[in-house]
Amino acid sequence: MAVIAFLIFLGIPCWTLAWDQEWDQEEIFFWVAQKLQITPGEERPRVIELPEKELREHFLMSTEKSLKLLRESLIGMGWDRVEASNYVENLANDVAGFLIKNDCNIYIKDSLEPCYKASIVAHEITHFFQIKYKLMGEEGRELQAEYMERKYREEHCAGP
Secondary structure (H helix, E strand, C coil), X not given: CHHHHHHHHXXXXXXXXXXXXXXXXXXXXXXXXXXXXXXXXCCCCEEEEECHHHHHHHHHHHCHHXXXXXXXXXXXXXXXXXHHHHHHHHXXXXXXXXXXXXXXXXXXXXXXXXXXXXXXXXHHHHHHHHHHCCCCCHHHHHXXXXXXXXXXXXXXXXXX
């Protein structure tokens, strides 16, 4: 982690830090921009790969308020408290990647298969553009990002 912090300090883009990756963040960035029919500016999110445990901890810490709101919303919609808590816990356990909009960093699980990892990056870059260009309302953003993730896999990954 100290190496990553040092390289970031030197201004070396984070996407060059994934030494054995078989995907290119710039290609994914422009692929998403083209699919969304937007002309991107100079700003780019940084992709930071983390071990699963560290990713989960970072996700929980950075989304604590949002997860509490989600839990309360589910309860408000009639979900049982235990059921809502379990749903939020499962969501946190299953996280493969997420974007922190305040610092424009994409955090992703380092152990994912390369093409699946690239599709998650496409999903999170979609969120980056949605926030930056105010695309869609809150309720439609996740559906659009999931669509882009599936579309990326269809076009770039072999197999199912």
